[in-house]
Amino acid sequence: MTGRMPADVADRLYGRLRDELGCGPAVLDVGVGSGAVSAELADRGVTLVLLDVVDLRGSEAPAAPFLRGSCCALPIRSGSVTGVHLARVLHHVPDWRRALAEVVRVLAPGGALCLTLGGRSYGAELSQLREAVFSAGAVLGLRAAHHSHQPHGADAVDAELAGLGMGTPELVDVSFPVWHTPRDAAADAAVHPYIWAPGQDLSPLVGVVERVLVESPLPPDEPIRHERVVCYRIYRAHRGDL
Numbered sequence: 001m002t003g004r005m006p007a008d009v010a011d012r013l014y015g016r017l018r019d020e021l022g023c024g025p026a027v028l029d030v031g032v033g034s035g036a037v038s039a040e041l042a043d044r045g046v047t048l049v050l051l052d053v054v055d056l057r058g059s060e061a062p063a064a065p066f067l068r069g070s071c072c073a074l075p076i077r078s079g080s081v082t083g084v085h086l087a088r089v090l091h092h093v094p095d096w097r098r099a100l101a102e103v104v105r106v107l108a109p110g111g112a113l114c115l116t117l118g119g120r121s122y123g124a125e126l127s128q129l130r131e132a133v134f135s136a137g138a139v140l141g142l143r144a145a146h147h148s149h150q151p152h153g154a155d156a157v158d159a160e161l162a163g164l165g166m167g168t169p170e171l172v173d174v175s176f177p178v179w180h181t182p183r184d185a186a187a188d189a190a191v192h193p194y195i196w197a198p199g200q201d202l203s204p205l206v207g208v209v210e211r212v213l214v215e216s217p218l219p220p221d222e223p224i225r226h227e228r229v230v231c232y233r234i235y236r237a238h239r240g241d242l
């Protein structure tokens with residue numbers, strides 16, 4: 001059973017992002033999280049500066065400079081980075097328009113913004129179990145890390161970036177099969193640091209997971225094959241007078 005991206009798909013996706021971001025002196029990964037995606041870029045030659053409001057880096061994170069800060073007030077000089085990677089961050093940020101303005105401010109002329117709003121990590125059956133865990137957590141008073149579980153629409157993001165002088169995006173989508181048991185999907189929803197705001201006692205969710213599994217018609221320990229989808233939008237800043 002695996003939830004990992006196959007190596008050939010990773011080469012296709014992250015190789016393309018590397019080609020867009022380039023191997024210049026500084027590509028900013030905004031909202032780096034665990035650093036797992038950053039590592040894919042670093043392994044393919046991208047020189048990164050990592051940034052997040054909270055340090056969630058795990059052992060897989062690349063050995064790159066880390067800045068603590070918000071995408072709404074980037075501690076970076078204007079026009080100083082050759083590329084920005086912004087993956088699955090905007091739905092955490094109430095003032096997402098401000099975040100986009102900041103990203104465009106720090107990009108050098110001709111630089112690339114590789115942005116994903118999230119794609120789909122779990123198929124419908126498993127998503128329902130996870131939603132049941134989210135809802136029960138909210139009833140228990142736990143705070144979600146997401147500003148909204150619905151990513152802001154891609155059209156709204158395109159329009160905002162067009163207004164900031166960025167070109168029409170190129171779309172890069174990959175999909176691949178993954179296998180998870182209902183138990184794994186529900187248990188992940190109960191502990192994942194991207195889902196719950198930091199500093200909370202999540203232990204009440206252990207019982208929630210058991211209840212959700214008992215109430216589900218799905219056999220809890222039987223792997224289900226589903227499709228994971230990752231969608232990037234690649235925008236390029238105008239070259240200006242250069």
Ligand SMILES: C[S@@+](CC[C@H](N)C(=O)[O-])C[C@H]1O[C@@H](n2cnc3c(N)ncnc32)[C@H](O)[C@@H]1O
Binds near residue numbers: 054
């Ligand atoms: C779903 S995770 C995505 C992590 C990584 N980019 C990836 O795709 O795997 C969202 C990340 O955005 C970060 N984040 C939330 N609000 C932020 C803000 N205002 N500025 C920068 N990062 C923020 C969170 O701390 C978290 O690490």
